[in-house]
Amino acid sequence: MVAIFINLxxxxxxLAVLVLIAGRxxxxxxxxxAVLSVAGAxxxxxxxxxxxxxxxxxxxxxxxLILAA
Incomplete structure (x- = not known):
C-alpha cells in the first residue's frame, strides 16, 4: 500500500512538471x-x-469521525 501511495x-x-513545462x-x-486525486483519496x-x-x-x-465529515 505504501508503494501505491509513493507512486501516486x-x-x-x-504532472506538476508537465504543467510547468506547458505553462498552463x-x-x-x-x-x-482528477483521476490521481480520486485514487489518492x-x-x-x-x-x-x-x-x-x-x-x-x-x-x-x-x-x-473527522474523516467521515
Whole structure:
C-alpha cells in the first residue's frame, strides 16, 4: 500500500512538471489530476477503514469521525 501511495505522489509530481513545462493546465492534465486525486483519496480511505488509525481508541474514534465529515 505504501508503494501505491509513493507512486501516486510521484505521478502528481510528474504532472506538476508537465504543467510547468506547458505553462498552463490543459484538459488532459486536468483529467489526470482528477483521476490521481480520486485514487489518492480512495487509498487514504481504505487505510483508515482497514484498521485503527491511532492506538488510543478515543483518538481513533475522533479521527474516523473527522474523516467521515
Amino acid at each position: 505522489v510521484g505521478a502528481l509530481d510528474t 493546465w490543459i484538459l488532459p492534465t486536468l483529467r489526470a489530476r 480512495g487509498l487514504r480511505l481504505s487505510w483508515s477503514l482497514a484498521g485503527p488509525v491511532f492506538l488510543s481508541p478515543a483518538t481513533d474514534t475522533t479521527a474516523r
